[in-house]
Amino acid sequence: MKRCAAVAERSSPRVPLIAGALALLVYALAFASPYGLRVLTVAGVYALATFGFQIVFGLGGALSLAQGAFCGVGAYVTGILGSRYGLGFEATFPLSMLVPLLLALPVGLAVLRLESHYFALATLGIAQVLHLLAVNLPDLTGGSNGLAGVPAVVLFGWVVPRGLPMAGLVWGLVALGGLIGWRLARGRLGRSLTMLRDDPLAAGTLGLDVGRLRLTAFGISALFAGAAGALAVHTQRVVSPEVLEFPVMVSILTIAIVGGRGRMAGAVLGAVLLLHLPEWFRFLERGYLVVYGVALLATVVLAPDGLTGLLDRIAVCLFGRRQRTPVETREPPLPLDLPDGMTVEGLRKSFGGVLAVDDVSLDLRPGTITGLIGPNGSGKSTVINLLSGLERPDAGRVQLGGREVTGARADRLARAGLARSFQAAALPAGAGVLEAVAAARLAFDPDAKTAEAHAGWALGRLGIGELAAHSCDGLPAALRRRVELARALVRRPVVLLLDEPAAGLTDGEKADLAALLRDLAGEGMAILLVEHDMGFLLPLAGRVLCLDRGRVIYDGPAGGVRHDPVVAAAYLGRVASA
Amino acid sequence: MRRVLSLLIGLLTASSCLSPAARADDTLSFPVLVPLTGFLSLEGTSQRNGAVLALKQTPAGVAIASEVVDTGTSPEAAVTALERVAGSGTVGAVAASMLGTQMLAMLPLAQELKLPLVTVSGTASITEQGNPWVFRFFPGDAVTKAAHARYVVEELGKRQPAVIYQTTAYGQSGKAHLDAAFKALGVTPVFEEGVDPAAKDLLPVLTKALAANPDVLVLHLHSGPTALLLRQAASSGVTLPIVAGSAMHQPSTAALLEPAELKGVCAETAASPISGDTPEVKAFTDAYHAAFGKEPDAFALGQYDGMTMVLEAVKAGARTPDAIRKALSSETFKGLAMTYKSDGKGNMAHSAVIVCYDGASRAPKLVKRYDAPALAAK
Structure with missing residues (x-):
């Protein structure tokens, strides 16, 4: 089993999932009582709401506690329009999706810039406000009593009866929603969101617009929630503030975690299990909650990656690992011709009272390799962070290809032709090598398949x-460096900033890297190389800058740096004797 | 695809062979669907106990079954519970949740399934839906709030009430009826504010209410908030008379307070079984205590009366839900709390009482009874 678990990560539990879907269909058509169909219908509603949550939280990593509230808004839209204005399902259903979306967009603009728990708290606050509005606007919402008499679903004149037809309608929409969610998750959006979730900092430097991605995910989650809310209100025929309360949100969160984070199949599995679990123990009166809690805890302990993760492992044990279809490799298009490279003048950055970078100027010309050295803490990484948009300079001017880019966001710089690597190779945990490299093309290519083809080319270029x-996971340091370099290379950048790329490499690997960098420079790339290993750097670089306490203390040919007394003093703490 | 279809057809065929045949069973089932968890668990448990105690009185020659299902506090859970019990045997009637939003959700399904719902929910709108399958054995807000307001104005002679109510369905419905009753009596409250049931400190709202110079505090709160406000009022030295809502009469609410903190506090309710005003009520209280180890309240007694009336109909020959519905709609029943008779909408209870605490014990004394004809506010 342990061996199975070790190789299960890239498998797909298609067989058990198809068998499960088939079993569910047979149960609904042949075995389920009206009560069973009702529980199944409610499970479908929760699955639909969780699809959206899987996108914003499971893939995007944003713990939105407003998903339950968006579901409630959808329910109120259907409730009000259906019971008060007699509108049919054809009108109320799309409007129930549209209103939460229109609510989510401005709210998202305001709160999506918040990080982790602050974002969660802000979205919880939104849910609370909506609940208060529902309670305190009785003329519109019916107040605490809510609105009774919501009609059943009427589709083009046909009243959909409860039981099998209603279950069929809900599960038909679940199938459609699941398919859309699945395609989104596997496509460019899903992969970009996963990249964003795993490493938001790196995502920006790969050209992904973090704000837009989060807002898109938030909006999509609201659409799914609104659809679920509309169906919920048709199944219970009344809408009241309970639909906006926190337990709805907790249910959605639990379904996502138990089913498997980020997986649409997980939303379905989780919803079916969590809605049926309490029903199986109803005979215990109030004691069912204890059994329910224990069963839930056992599920989380036994299947920490969710039920879909557990199915993955079982499928690998039973059917073996699915072989990946070899990807077509394709060379990415060459970059725009930017003859001016990157020009930096008077760059300055302080953190509190510490002046990290002070009046740094440099010129990265196409086809050249420039070295940036200095003792630890001299400001080298801060310079790279300023140039790549991870930090905003306090003063100074940066031009890329002759265009002013001072203070531009990381994703805009990346799309303008800048690429960088990090000191510790920033590769997403659990991701495949091809996916990790393809992530660097998501902002440029029309679809994930094209991005993978380009990634295949970059991996080939680096010999991996x-x-x-x-x-x-588990790649040796040298290979991780190569993969990260492939991520930079695959974008065909005009300017490449490398932060200690030779750290941890053997002499042979350093020689390979040096040859590659020479080739890249020969193709017209401007390279800034931050490095401590002078034996590696000096033969490569045409020009070297040395920083000490944020200031440039040497700017000249690589050959001269070894003999510069100021540089020696910075490194050794005294002036070297001539 | 063809293999999948073959498998599906095979499974369907097998399932049709395996489906259990319809059981011939003469047992009449009376499920109890009440909130045993959540913020109404105290009241829901009283409701459950009242129904269960009543269902022990099995009429001769009739097999009776009952299942208790927790509905929590969500409408969705209540509808699911109703669907669940409807599929198990012949249901005669259902003891249904006292939570108004759950009742409103269950009503369309009950009508579709043709099942009488017997409840003690006070939410006015449940009997205003034109649904002939609901029967309320607890006076609605129109009755209790009229009694509440009349006691304040007519008996205490107060004309400047400060009203503190809950921001729940129970609270909003009661507040609306209090407003109407006070208006009919020519009185305008000097202060009105709703509080969330989760509020842990009611001193701010109490302070604001006192700042409006009222001559009486009128409460319409759930059990926990009622106890909290009374304790904070007592510790703040408030000497104004306080007339609370029906939650105050519950022994479980009084148990949260010292008798001294209850001195001078009155409450409206449908009945106060522990006040033991008749030998029959005292016998009920003793039986309830023996069965459940606690004191009954008006919800327990109302549900007990309701299910007893259902069983009386069964005794009289009603064997189907429709026959039971007809009996509940047309018969008069003298219960322990009061005499019940439908007003045509399912409102069976038309009396309310006022009880007051003397500061020496947690058992209140019945001080005023308001019966149906006189209840319309002047």
Whole structure:
């Protein structure tokens, strides 16, 4: 079993999932009582709401506690329009999706910039406000009593009866929603969101517009929630503030976690299990909650990756690991011709009272390699962070290809032709090598398949094409560096900033890296190389800058730096004797 | 695809062979669907106990079954519970949740399934839906709030009430009826404010209410908030008379307070079984205590009376839900709390009482009874 678990990460539990769907269909058609169909219908409603949550939280990593509230808004839209204005399902259903979306967009603009728990708290606050409005606007919402008499679903004149027809309608929409969610998750959006979730900092430097991605995910989650809310109100025929209360949100969150984070199949599995679990123990009166809690805890302990993760492992044990279809490799298009490279003048950055970068100027010309050295803490990484948009300079001017880009966001700089690497290779945990490299093309290519083809080319260029199907986890340091370099290379950048790329490499690997960098420079790329290993750097770089306490203390040919007394003093703490 | 279809057809065929045949069973089932968890668990448990105690009185020659299902506090859970019990045997009637939003959700399904719902919910709108399958054995807000307001104005002679109510369905419905009753009596409250049932400190709202110079505090709160406000009022030295809502009469509410903190406090309710005003009520209280180890309240007694009336109909020959519905709609029943008779909408209870605490014990004394004809506010 342990062996199975070790290789299960890239498998797909298609067989058990198809068998499960088939069993569910047979149960609904042949075995389920009206009560069973009702529980199944409610499970479908929760699955639909959780699809949206899987996108914003499971893939995007944003713990939105407003998902239950958006569901409630959808329910109120259907309740009010259906019971008060007699509108049919054809009108109320799309409007129930549209109103939460229109609510989510301005709210998202305001709160999506908040990080982790602050974002969660802000979205919880939104849910509370909506609940208060529902209670305190009785003329519109019916107040605490809510609105009774919501009609059943009427589709083009046909009243959909409860039981099998209603279950069929709900599960038909679940199938449609699941398919859309699945395609989104596997496509460019889903992969970009996963990248964002795993490493938001790196995502920006790969050209992904973090704000827009989060807002898109938030909006999509609201659409799904609104659809679920509309169906919920048709199944219970009354809408009241309970639909906006926190237990709805907790149910959605639990379904996502138990089912498997970020997986649409997980939303369905989780919803079916969590809605049926309490029903199986109803005979215990109020004691069912204890059994329900224990069963839930056992599920989380036994299947920490959710039920879909557990199915993955079982499927691998039973059917073996699914072989990845070899990807087509394609060379990415060459970059725009930016003859001016990157020009930096008078760059300055302080953190509190510490002046980290002070009046740094440099010129990265196409086809050249520039070295940036200095003792630890001299400001080298801060310079790279300023140039790549992860930090905003306090003063100074940066131009890329002749265009003013001072203070521009990381994603805009990346799309303008800048790429960078990090000191510690920033590869997403659990991701495959091909996916990790393809993530760097998501902001440029029309679809994930094209991005993978380009990633295949970059891996081949670095001589690690055979790693495409491997996981990034457990790769040796040298290979991780190569994969990260492939992520930078695949974008065909005009300017490449490398932060200690030779750290941890053997002499042979350093020689390979040096040859590659020379090739890249030969193709017209401007490279800034931050490095401590002078034996590696000096033969490569045409020009070297040395920083000390944020200031440039040497700017000249690589050959001269070894003999510069100021540089020696910065490194050794005294002036070297001539 | 063809293999999948073959498998599906095979499974369907097998399932049709395996489906259990319809059972011939003469047992009449009376499920109890009440909130045993959540913020109404105290009241819901009283409701459950009242129904269960009543269902022990099995009429001769009739097999009776009952199942208790927790509905929590969500409408969705209540509808699911109703669907669940409807599919198990022949249901005669259902003891249904006292939570108004749950009742409103269950009503359309009950009508579709043709099942009488017997409840003690006070939410006015449940009997205003034109649904002939609901029967309320607890005076609605129109009755209790009229009695509440009349006691304040006519018996205490107060004309400047400060009203503090809950922001729940129970609270909003009661507040609306209090407003109407006070208006009919020519009185305008000097202060009105709703509080969330989750509020842990009611001193701010109490202070604001006192700042409006009222001559009486009128409460319409759930059990916990009622006890909290009374304790904070007592510790703040408030000497104004306080007339609370029906939650105050519950022994479980009084148990949260010292007798001294209850001195001078009155409450409206449908009945106060522990006040033991008749030998029959005292016998009920003793039986309830023996069965459940606690004191009954008006919800327990109302549900007990309701299910007893249902069983009386069964005794009289009603064997179907429709026959039971007809009996509940047309018969008069002298219960322990009062005499019940439908007003045509399912409102069976038309009396309310006022009880007051003397500061020495947690058992209140019945001080005023308001019966149906006189209840319309002047």
